[in-house]
Structures are given as C-alpha cells and as structure tokens.
Amino acid sequence: MSAAGDELTCEDLKQMLAAGKVTIIDVRKPEELEKGKIEGSVNIPVDNVKEAFSQDPQSFERRFGFEKPAFTSPLIFHCQMGLRGANATATARKLGYTRAQNLKGGFGEWAREEPR
Template identity: 55%
Template sequence: MSGTVPEITCEELKKMMMDNKVLIIDVRSPGELEKGTIVGSINIPVNSVEEKLTLDPDKFQEQFGIEKPKETSSLVFHCQKGLRGACAVKIAQTLGYTSVQNLAGGFQQWTGKE
C-alpha cells in the first residue's frame, strides 16, 4: 500500500457537510466512539471496511440506515489521528471508489485536541 492518500482539511470537510455532498465514515473501534463522533458519520471499523463496502445495497441500507455509496460518491474516512483513515482510503480505492479522502489529523484535529 504505497503512494499518497488524498487528504481533506477540517475546514474543507465542514463546507462539504453544509452542502450535504459527503459521507463521513468513522473507522475507529466502537469503544473509541465514546470520545465523540462527527455528526452524520457512520461507524465502520477499519478492519470491516472492505466487507461493508462490498455488501449488496439492501444489506448496507439495513445495517446503516442509509443508501450504499456509489463508486463515485464523495467519502471521507477518519480515525483518531489519521493512520487508519489512510488505510481505509486505500481499501476503498482498491474496491473502485474514486472520490475518497482521509481527514487530515483525524478526529483529534476535528475536535481541536492536540
């Protein structure tokens, strides 16, 4: 898994959220969600990303309550600091997703906690 991973800043993500043009996927473990979440995000732990993104649309809808993203949908992955989010971006890219980004600095950056 070499090469650069496309990243997005918190400010860019906030703008995309205002335009309702993005699906945010939190790849942290369920236990980490106790630290907070980004409103509107769904949780798919990084070790489940491939499995969940290859579900048939009905099963995805059933599990997450939203339509399964298309390969051209804008997806932003994030973890706590950015490493697992970058891994998730690479996984999505191998599955054919073309508009995927990692949140630079992860949830830690989002909440402003260094």
Template identity: 45%
Template sequence: MAGAVNKEVSYEDLKALLEKRQNLFLVDVRSQGEVDKGQIPGSVHIPVDTVEAAFAMQPEEFKAKYGVTKPLMDAPELVFHCQMGKRGGMATSKAQELGYVNARNYAGGYKEWSEREGK
C-alpha cells in the same frame, strides 16, 4: 493512478462539506469505544477492519446493516476518518482498491476535529 483526486481532506474542506451536506458520505473507522466518546456529526461508524467487507456488500445488505444508502462507486464526497489519520488512510486505500475512485481521508481525524470544534 494519474489524475486521482487529492486523497486527503483538511479540516476546512470537511467543515465546508458538512455545511453543504448533499453528497458527503463520512465514515468513522475508529473503534466503538472511541466513537462512544464523541463523533463528527453525520458520520457513519464502520470500523477499519470491516471497511473492505462493508463496501463489498450489496446495497440492500449495506443499508440493512448501517441504516444508510451505500455510496456509489463514483460518489463525489466519500471521506474516511479515524482518530489521527492512519486508519482513515488505510480505509481510504481499501475503498479505492474496491473502485471508489473519489475516496479520501480526513487526515486530521477526530483529534483535530474535536480540538478545533472545542469539544
């Protein structure tokens, strides 16, 4: 995949994207129990084992299930994250396989986010 976007996002990158907000689609792939302990503001919870099915849904079905508009295949800022990076990376790969060319992983995950944000 020559010319693919850098597949990882740093804390600083994510912080900047959250401030601009216009195009960011942030997906939290952790378990419900992890999400209940805290999440990055504005993230959509889609557990890692359902990412493939979710992103293969028709847009109407996706909106009905998750309450947000399904990102387009070429969405510029589609970012996945988990607790520490591994599941986020798996979800990013699944999304790329489905054709989401700009999908990226916030490798620091919620662990780094909550430490840096003092939560």
C-alpha cells in the same frame, strides 16, 4: 487537499458539509466513539471496511442503516489521528470509490478545531 486528492483538511470537510451530501465514515472501534464523533458520521470499524463496501447495496443498507454510497460519491473516512482512516481510504479506492478521502489528523484534529 493533498496533490493526490486522497486527504482533506478539517476546513475542506466543513465546506463539504455546508454544501450538502457527503458520507463520513468513522473507522474507530465502537468504544472510541465515547471521545466524541463528527455529527452525521457513521461507524464502520477499519477492519470491516473492505467487507462492508464489497456488499451489495441491499445488504449494506440492512446492516448499516443507510444507503450504500455510489462509487462516485464523496466518501470521507476518519479515525482518531489519521492512519486507520488512510488505510480505509486506500481500501475504498481499491474497491472503486474514486472520491474516497481521509480526514487529515482525524477526529483528534477535528475536536481541536471544533471545541464542544
């Protein structure tokens, strides 16, 4: 992880997944999901992150189909290469999600390390 704690590696994410509860948000556009996805991730495009995580818990769950993460829950964002994930992470942190992190290298890095 970076010194600031806002980024994690694929290996860090694998360890978190093995240990249990973590929410992974894929911020790519829906059509980009055809390239593959991280198992268990949920798609909330980067342009919708601020609005989504500003919603009350009931509205969030109705819209996205899962419980809105707590402000202190591990919340991992990723895109294809890392920039949009970093932007989503910064947005979430501004909203109070203290454990929001970006997957370094995004899905592209994950796919290289986790061949199908």
